[in-house]
Amino acid sequence: MGYFDAASAVPLHPVARQALLASLDEGWADPARLYREGRKARMLLDAAREAAAEAVGCRADELAFTSSGTRAVHAGVAGALAGRRRVGRHLIVSAVEHSSVLHSAEVLEADGGTVTQVPVNRAGLVDPAGYAAALRPDTALACLQSANHEVGTVQPVGEVAELCRAAGVPLLVDAAQSLAWGPVEGDWSLLAASAHKWGGPSGVGLLVVRKGVRFAAQGPVDERESGRAPGFEDIPAIVAAAASLRAVRAQxxxxxxxxxxxxxxxxxxxxxxxxxxxxxxxxxxxxxxxxxxxxxxxxxxxxxxxxxxxxxxxxxxxxxxxxxxxxxxxxxxxxxxxxxxxxxxxxxxxxxxxxxxxxxxxxxxxxxxxxxxGAPTAPAVQAGPRELLVDSLGKRCPIPVIELAKAFGGVPVGGTVRVLSDDEAARLDIPAWCEMRGQEYVGEEPADNGTAYVVRRTR
Amino acid sequence: MGYFDAASAVPLHPVARQALLASLDEGWADPARLYREGRKARMLLDAAREAAAEAVGCRADELAFTSSGTRAVHAGVAGALAGRRRVGRHLIVSAVEHSSVLHSAEVLEADGGTVTQVPVNRAGLVDPAGYAAALRPDTALACLQSANHEVGTVQPVGEVAELCRAAGVPLLVDAAQSLAWGPVEGDWSLLAASAHKWGGPSGVGLLVVRKGVRFAAQGPVDERESGRAPGFEDIPAIVAAAASLRAVRAQxxxxxxxxxxxxxxxxxxxxxxxxxxxxxxxxxxxxxxxxxxxxxxxxxxxxxxxxxxxxxxxxxxxxxxxxxxxxxxxxxxxxxxxxxxxxxxxxxxxxxxxxxxxxxxxxxxxxxxxxxxGAPTAPAVQAGPRELLVDSLGKRCPIPVIELAKAFGGVPVGGTVRVLSDDEAARLDIPAWCEMRGQEYVGEEPADNGTAYVVRRTR
CATH class of the missing domain: 3.90.1150.10 (Aspartate Aminotransferase, domain 1)
Structure with a gap:
């Protein structure tokens, strides 16, 4: 099998499957009820919470099960922001967070709050100094992933947590990609994760809120999961999620x-x-x-x-x-x-x-x-005009870069090529091509129906 | 087995179990991906959506799977209210809706909207005239359960839907208790339901939004489930939910x-x-x-x-x-x-x-x-003072009513008993006792540390 998309989801772990099957018969009832079936369900839920909390490195009463990692992030960000509403409405995120964090940030902005995106370097790595610089007196919350979901870069969560702690700002860690590998380092305040990244079923996320963190759950709530995740718990899935977390951690x-x-x-x-x-x-x-x-x-x-x-x-x-x-x-x-x-x-x-x-x-x-x-194999080397215009309007990635590369041999060293493009990817890929080819990226200019990207031949 | 709490949850239906097991191996991948495993997951999801839509009596693209019935109600109410924000911020609910509806109404009220609760009769039945009277030019949404979850009373959804339709107001039906028995009658606009009421797994709800209904999903969203239910779909659970709905409907x-x-x-x-x-x-x-x-x-x-x-x-x-x-x-x-x-x-x-x-x-x-x-068996019949005070402060249901009943024989016909109580249940149970006993409930008065409930002996 060539399934190489584990960062998206992995098949159910054999231990998860076993736990799921075993708890289908005992875990279906309402754990809030006092009768036999409810008590059995409650026991399963409590045991799963203990196991998950141990793997996270938190107290069981700090951990709520949500219906997905996305929901855990949404609930965590919204609750932490609301809990510190008096302090201010400023949120710090890295530029490479998961979309669930960025969507939460958009909601805050649409509602009048402000968001600072901390940039990353070319390796996708956050500089803790970027967080230090972003912290303000009105910062309610900072978010940082433990590791990036697209490129795998591990972020300096411990250092950022320390900076945030010193400033009195809670740090929410999206640990979706890393929790299978071990607990998250450092003195973070909130943590979100997703079971189907570690072989648990879809439909189970974790939201951890450390004791002492101000938190006000948003939206309609009920009495389930400390008021942090409304709706009836899917206990067999939760049991399976906790069991597979233990199993993958052992290996x-x-x-x-x-x-x-x-x-x-x-x-x-x-x-x-x-x-x-x-x-x-x-x-x-x-x-x-x-x-x-x-x-x-x-x-x-x-x-x-x-x-x-x-x-x-x-x-x-x-x-x-x-x-x-x-x-x-x-x-x-x-x-x-x-x-x-x-x-x-x-x-x-x-x-x-x-x-x-x-x-x-x-x-x-x-x-x-x-x-x-029809990608170019080697650039043709021939004299031509000092300025060349490539019209790639209406063409999609990777065509504009291919057309640039094909035309490039037609200008002499010192000459320029202007690529007209209305494709969003060109803004990223033309400078990247220059970097890879050792050519000079001059910059972009507005043009009719698109943008002109200017490249100078340096060799 | 004496499990008589089906209105809360029922064990997994054998057909649901079978469907769950069968789809664990094929339904774990991201249905949004284009590779093999993603396509298989998508096919299962699409087929489950078709089956559920057929059982509901709607188009497949009108139906989103949520992570619970509670979530379906929360998302449905919030989205429908936001979709008609320009019309106004008035919401109509019955007084006997599920807590998920009432919690949603509380959120609206906390945010400056207004809510009208339509009363019910002693049988728990809504009078359509109550909805007609509650409709206003700024009414954004009305909600009515198809049947009550505590007493089983079936509501006149068809008539209320017609009234709402005539006023141009969408009606959201909480069909959690009735969907197992058949489609919801009438021309409703939105519908919510919960799979574990019909033998599906916990962790699956349905939200149906009819074409043409203005709807603006609230909170952070993603591209899943038409933007109406963020987070990775739990496809095996969804497949099981759809399968068991068909199975229970057949019987x-x-x-x-x-x-x-x-x-x-x-x-x-x-x-x-x-x-x-x-x-x-x-x-x-x-x-x-x-x-x-x-x-x-x-x-x-x-x-x-x-x-x-x-x-x-x-x-x-x-x-x-x-x-x-x-x-x-x-x-x-x-x-x-x-x-x-x-x-x-x-x-x-x-x-x-x-x-x-x-x-x-x-x-x-x-x-x-x-x-x-120590409940009274028969009221002692003896002459006594015309007014008697029963101090039940600090005592919980059913003690205040028991003490009332015990004291009651001590006053002559025409005399009154005043029960002092700080228990919330007394407000309901003392009038109910009067009704059952054919005695006169005079009313309540504020008293030190509680309330005085006055009952007159009429026979």
Whole structure:
């Protein structure tokens, strides 16, 4: 099996399946009821809460089960902001947070609050100094992921938590990608996570709110889950989620070493076997199972399609794979190439042969897509006008970059090419092409129906 | 098995279990992804949506799966109100709606909107004229349950929908209690329901928004479920929910007849075998499986405890079984006795013998509780002062009513008893006692540390 999209979801862990089946008969009743069936359900729920709290490293009464990681983030951000409404309505997030955090930030902004996005470097890494600089007297909350979901970069949560703690600001950690590997370091205040990332069922998230953190649940509430997650608990799913968290944690140290070696192999081999590839994300501070790269002159959706035909399931942050036709906000914030983007996220237990087979198949898949698109192989070197205009209006990623590359040989060193494009990905990919090719990106200018991106030939 | 709390939750239907197990292997991936595993998940989700829509009687693209019935109500009310924000911020609900509707109404009120509660009669039935009178030019939404969850009374949804339609106001129907029995009649605009009421897993609700209904989802949203239910879908649970809805519907007509006969038997026999019982809820317009009664001089929690010891699981709307120590808002709105309240809600397939055994056990359980509480058996008839004061301050339901009954024989016909009480249930139960005993309830007056309830002896 070539399912390499573990950062999205993984199949149910055998231990989760077993726990789910075992609790279907005992966990269906209302745990708030005092009769037999209710008491059994309550016992299962309590035991699952204890187990999950132990894995998180918190008290059981600090942990609520939500219906997804997304819901945990939504409820956590809204509740923490409301709990500190008197302090102010300023929220700090990193530029590479999961969409559930960014959507929560949009809601705050639409409601009159303010949001500071802390930038990341080209590896997707947050600088704690960025958080320090963003903290204000009216800051109600800061959010930082433990690790990035698209490129695997592990964030300095401990340092940021310390800065926030010193400023009296709670830090919410989106631990969706890392909780399977171990507890989150540092003195954070709130934590959100999602069970289907660690082999639990979909439909279970965790929201942890440390004692002493001001929290006011928003929206209609009921008495379930400390008033933090309304609606009847899905106890069999919760039991399965807690059981699989324990199970994956028991293997985490060993499996992390194995997966890290496999992703290291991909990081090293792909640039050797595929031309014009940029491997993105921090090479050191990274999750064991995620590796992400972008391929110049490649249509991400076509490449995913090719890989799917070969039996590999991966995801992409390319604009063509997004319903909004914009590149992933993570790749944008990093300022890296977005075309032909592939995220490989290996599930625990993945077979080494499958990774090897992927590495064997990838070069052909990439060159197949490039051929279909008529990507340039080597730039033609010929004298021509000092200024050239490439009209790529109406054409989508990766065509504008391909047309730039094809025309580029036509100008002499010192000459410029202006690419007219109305594709959002060009803004990211033309500078990235310059970086990869050692050419000078002059900048962008407004143009009729789009934007002109100006590149100067330096060699 | 004596599990008689089907209105709260029922065990997983065998068909649901089968569907859940069958889809665990195919339904775990992200249905938004284009690769193999994602496409399989999408197919399962689409098929479940078609099946659920057919059972509801709506188009598949009008139906979103939520993480619970409660969430469906919260999202439905908030979205419908926001969609008609320009029209106004007035909401109409019945006084006997589920707490999820009333909590949503509280959120609107806290945010500056207004809410009209349409009253019910002593049987818990809404009068459509009440909705007609409540409709205003600034009414954004009306809500009405298809049937009441505590007493089983079936509401005139069709008539209310017609009135709302004529006024251009959308009607949201909370169909949680009735959807297992059949589609909701009439021209409603939104509908919410909950799978664990019909043998599906917990963690699945339905929100239907008819085409043409203005709807603006509130809070942070994502692209899942038409933007109406953020968070990764739990597809195996959704598949199981849809499968069990079809399964229970196939048996609904036949099972309704059988359960109706069994609840009719309880309605008729309990007043014959237990003294001082009030059977509540509409005797005709009612769900097949629910029957509710209240027992004078009985502590609801103690009675539930006795019944649990005998192997019967029922619920109660008595104040002593509530965390807030107030009687159920449904019983309050109906103005019926709340002490010693028992809701029997029979699950489909319940054995006739179990119902017979319940009827055999109940009288002893009730008299056991009454004995422990020292409830009066017959009023002592003796001359005494024309006015008597009973100080029940600090005593909880059913003690104030018991003390009233014991003292009552001490005043002559025409005399009055004043009961001092700070228990919320007394406000409901003392008038109900008067009604049952044919005595005159004079009214209530503020008193030190509580309220004085005045009763005049008329016979």
């Amino acid at each position: 985490a140290a060993q499996e992390a070493v194995r997966l890290r070696e496999l992703t290291e192999r991909i990081r090293a081999r792909v640039p050797q076997t595929v031309a014009d590839v940029e491997v993105v994300g921090d090479p050191e501070r990274r999750l064991p199972g995620i590796v992400t790269f972008s391929c110049l002159y490649v249509d991400g959706e076509a490449l995913l399609h090719e890989l799917d035909r070969e039996g590999f399931s991966v995801s992409s942050g390319s604009s063509c794979t997004s319903s909004t036709l914009t590149p992933s906000h993570v790749l944008k914030a990093m300022g890296v190439l977005s075309e032909g983007n592939v995220r490989v996220s290996l599930p625990a237990g993945v077979a080494e042969e499958d990774v090897e087979r992927f590495l064997a198949v990838l070069p052909g898949a990439v060159s197949g897509v490039r051929e279909k698109l | 609904a007509a036949q099972e309704a007849v059988r359960l109706r006969e069994l609840t009719e038997r309880i309605r008729a026999r309990v007043p014959q075998t237990v003294a001082d019982v009030e059977v509540v809820g509409d005797p005709e317009r009612r769900l097949p499986g629910i029957v509710t009664f209240s027992c004078l001089y009985v502590d609801g929690e103690a009675l539930l405890h006795e019944l649990d010891r005998e192997g019967f699981s029922v619920s109660s709307g008595s104040s002593c079984t509530s965390s807030t120590l107030t009687p159920s808002h449904v019983l309050k709105a109906m103005g019926v006795l709340s002490e010693g309240n028992v809701r029997v809600s029979l699950p489909a397939g319940v054995a006739e013998e179990d119902v017979e055994r319940f009827l055999a056990v109940l009288p002893g359980a009730v008299s056991g509780v009454r004995e422990k509480l």
